[in-house]
Amino acid sequence: MQPNVLVVDDEAAFAKTLAERLALRDCRVTVALNGNEAMEVVQKIYIDVVILDLAMPGLDGIATLKAIKRIKPQIEVIMLTGNATTETASEGLEMGAMDYLMKPLDIESLVELINMALKRKSWREVKTQAEP
């Protein structure tokens, strides 16, 4: 199954190159350069996994995560952080993000997480359908 991935990062060069590399690894990728754009995308397009930078101007990573989880709780979110401290990432985990990765990224670790996110999402969907 080809995962539908949304990459959200205000560093356009980073977001677009990462999107290209994920596309080479069989992902269907959309890019958003800020939290507001990300919200528009998740409302218009079917997304399985969001790769979300935590430090963004305007609607920051944590606010975007909250907004995504409020309207589409089934979407899995993997956070990206450039900070050496993990306080914000821990806050994100408490708000329902699946995991986080540090920048600079290891692409294979990210792909592994995307695949895990897909499995988790399908399992959750099956569970929801099975519930009376």
Place this chain on the structure above:
Amino acid sequence: MNAKQHAVKDENIRFFGKIVASISHEIKNVLAIINEKAGLLNDLTLMAQKGTALDLGRIQAISNDMQAQIKRGDAIIKNMNKFAHSVDEAIQQINLMEITGLMTTLAERSASRQGVTLCLIPLSSSPMVQTRPFLLELLIWNCLQFAMPRCGEKKTVTIQIEQAMQGPQVKFSLGNNPIEEPVAFENLSWLLEMVQADLRMLVAESQLILSLPEKIACNAI
């Protein structure tokens, strides 16, 4: 060391920490981009080894992007270096335009997070001031931090250096955003005293004016 000196030292360390954290984040971003570009080159090479035609124009573009990021990283590190050296520099002649430019650049990340644009008006011949660079940097930083959340709908802070009758000034214009609250700058009184500067808000003009002496007394610090 008395309580006041402790407080000053703490404030200086806090300021230094904030700047270093901001710069390190910028450097991380540059490294993250170079990492992705290098990874993409590797991906394309592996694909070429498996028979996919290599697009040389694409390779050239990626290489140019990497060089641009290296230039960006170099500029960030140069600014960090200038800033770091200012900590241990004694009183010296400073080009007011240059030091304001440095602090404006260092505050850009903080501005960007607030959706604010910092616009420094260039000046070919800047006034010089004789002062301690680190304290002046801290003062300009505080002025920018005060101005950014108060610059109204235009979200722009315009910074201008002037040689006024009473001495060199840095003007921070906040657009047409009226400032209604009284502004005392009590938290900066120790710093203003050390730099022998004056900071006032012109409410009608929505301007913050930092007035500096051309030369501070050496026994002031």
